[in-house]
Amino acid sequence: MKNLRFVGIIYFLGFSVIFSCAPDDGGDPIVEPDIPSSPASVSLSEAVFYNVNLNDRTGDSFKVRVFVEGLTDANAIFQFAATAPGTYDRLNFGTYVNDFRAYNEDYESLGVSKLSTNQWQLEEPNNTAIIEYEIRETWDEINPVDFIYRMGGTSIEEDHSLINTFAVMGYPTGLKEKKYIISIDRPADWLIGTALPENDNGYYVAQDYDHLADSPLLLGDLTNATISIDQTDIDIWTYSVTDVNTSADIKYQIEEVMYDAKAFLEELPVDNYTFLYHFGEESAGALEHSYSSVHVMEDIPVSQQSAWIKYVAAHEFFHIITPLNIHSEIIEDFNFVNPTPSRHLWLYEGVTDWAAWLMRYRNSSIGLNYLLEEFGFKINVNENYFDKSYSLTDISLKSYTEEGAEQYSNVYYRGAIVAALLDIRLLELSNGERGLREVMLELVERYGPENEFQDDQFFDVFVAMTYPEIADFIENYIQGTTDLPYQEYFNKIGIQYDPATYALTPVSDPTAEQQFLFERWRSNF
Numbered sequence: 044m045k046n047l048r049f050v051g052i053i054y055f056l057g058f059s060v061i062f063s064c065a066p067d068d069g070g071d072p073i074v075e076p077d078i079p080s081s082p083a084s085v086s087l088s089e090a091v092f093y094n095v096n097l098n099d100r101t102g103d104s105f106k107v108r109v110f111v112e113g114l115t116d117a118n119a120i121f122q123f124a125a126t127a128p129g130t131y132d133r134l135n136f137g138t139y140v141n142d143f144r145a146y147n148e149d150y151e152s153l154g155v156s157k158l159s160t161n162q163w164q165l166e167e168p169n170n171t172a173i174i175e176y177e178i179r180e181t182w183d184e185i186n187p188v189d190f191i192y193r194m195g196g197t198s199i200e201e202d203h204s205l206i207n208t209f210a211v212m213g214y215p216t217g218l219k220e221k222k223y224i225i226s227i228d229r230p231a232d233w234l235i236g237t238a239l240p241e242n243d244n245g246y247y248v249a250q251d252y253d254h255l256a257d258s259p260l261l262l263g264d265l266t267n268a269t270i271s272i273d274q275t276d277i278d279i280w281t282y283s284v285t286d287v288n289t290s291a292d293i294k295y296q297i298e299e300v301m302y303d304a305k306a307f308l309e310e311l312p313v314d315n316y317t318f319l320y321h322f323g324e325e326s327a328g329a330l331e332h333s334y335s336s337v338h339v340m341e342d343i344p345v346s347q348q349s350a351w352i353k354y355v356a357a358h359e360f361f362h363i364i365t366p367l368n369i370h371s372e373i374i375e376d377f378n379f380v381n382p383t384p385s386r387h388l389w390l391y392e393g394v395t396d397w398a399a400w401l402m403r404y405r406n407s408s409i410g411l412n413y414l415l416e417e418f419g420f421k422i423n424v425n426e427n428y429f430d431k432s433y434s435l436t437d438i439s440l441k442s443y444t445e446e447g448a449e450q451y452s453n454v455y456y457r458g459a460i461v462a463a464l465l466d467i468r469l470l471e472l473s474n475g476e477r478g479l480r481e482v483m484l485e486l487v488e489r490y491g492p493e494n495e496f497q498d499d500q501f502f503d504v505f506v507a508m509t510y511p512e513i514a515d516f517i518e519n520y521i522q523g524t525t526d527l528p529y530q531e532y533f534n535k536i537g538i539q540y541d542p543a544t545y546a547l548t549p550v551s552d553p554t555a556e557q558q559f560l561f562e563r564w565r566s567n568f
């Protein structure tokens with residue numbers, strides 16, 4: 044229950060309203076402008092202070108005020124995110140900015156100029172004390188320049204708001220490593236769901252911009268439920284446009300998935316995790332973060348979409364393992380300015396999706412037929428709906444291009460099936476001792492959240508950790524576009540593949556070898 048938040052307190056933010064009314068010669072009062080100020084508890088030498096005013100929801104835009112101190116010429120460019128972790132997509136949030144302004148400490152206007160889509164130049168950084176702008180929500184944008192999935196965007200409505208922080212807050216260049224302290228003015232009855240820690244003054248504190256960008260907030264007319272599993276506190280926050288869904292309804296789906304994950308991972312890898320659910324007009328999917336995920340689902344009862352909710356929760360939660368625990372330098376020091384592709388989406392998305400299915404099967408939450416149906420479906424989609432001359436490495440390296448964006452989604456089909464084949468191959472080569480799960484757990488031990496691998500060397504590391512034959516596997520099926528050996532590989536565990544229907548079915552009389560490998564494949568050992 045530790046994340047249960049008490050709200051209804053409107054924090055006084057120190058926006059001093061000073062009306063100096065002295066009669067002049069004509070007897071009219073002189074009205075000095077209000078000078079906004081940051082709270083005394085915040086040291087601007089250590090932190091960038093943000094105020095987002097959700098009491099003013101006019102124009103479908105967020106009203107943002109940033110307080111800074113001691114900027115130099117090196118900090119003169121104010122940057123909005125061109126992309127964000129986990130999206131593998133161009134987002135260009137600068138296109139949503141209205142009315143960007145800068146002020147000195149007397150709240151007198153300073154010059155600014157727009158340099159590029161996501162960059163504004165502060166003409167007098169040394170004198171800049173306050174930056175103000177409005178930034179439109181992405182959900183209601185008509186004809187957006189770049190399509191933004193709802194789970195990676197923003198919404199501001201009468202009774203709730205979704206804030207993906209990277210879509211609302213930019214940063215002065217050179218200050219990405221500073222602390223970011225956020226105050227949010229909002230209606231007194233609005234609840235806030237986020238994994239971002241709250242300080243005693245009611246402000247949310249991020250250790251740096253990456254931490255801020257990793258921490259979405261869902262606010263408004265929400266319901267909350269909590270689950271504790273061993274040392275892990277799981278917090279669920281839900282907005283439902285018709286109130287048909289509550290966090291209490293989703294709690295049981297999440298609980299099942301968490302026990303599946305625990306069995307697969309031996310223990311849950313974080314001490315807290317927050318699920319943010321928005322149930323509205325469409326089901327868009329979800330986006331992962333280190334301690335939370337944003338799920339955008341259709342507002343039909345949970346009981347009618349239970350399988351979908353559990354699959355998505357399993358997939359997003361497994362992202363804690365990769366890319367969050369196992370990733371290259373490209374993810375570690377994320378480039379918000381120039382989208383930089385990693386070549387390992389086969390791992391970050393393909394292996395993650397495979398694990399989301401296997402972990403539930405192995406813990407008996409789904410049956411063998413259901414799992415094989417899904418694998419068959421993924422094979423069908425890979426064979427018929429995407430460009431087969433695109434390797435998984437191509438999907439990764441071209442994800443930010445227009446052409447690559449069209450092939451991107453195959454990472455959830457081809458990527459997951461390649462992971463399933465890799466798992467079978469590893470089990471075969473290790474004589475049933477070590478499948479993909481065991482290698483992933485070894486990689487977590489080896490790297491963890493603080494140590495990245497080198498993007499261009501990881502295939503060699505993976506081969507060195509496993510078997511020389513895996514070099515061929517990577518060359519053919521991850522870097523290359525050789526036809527995937529569905530029949531040959533699934534047959535090793537006694538599963539028959541029918542290329543006419545893409546169906547996978549258990550053989551009726553498995554050999555002893557098939558039986559042995561199947562037994563190893565079906566359980567977490």
Ligand SMILES: [Zn+2]
Pocket residue numbers: 331358359362391392395
């Ligand atoms: Zn994913």
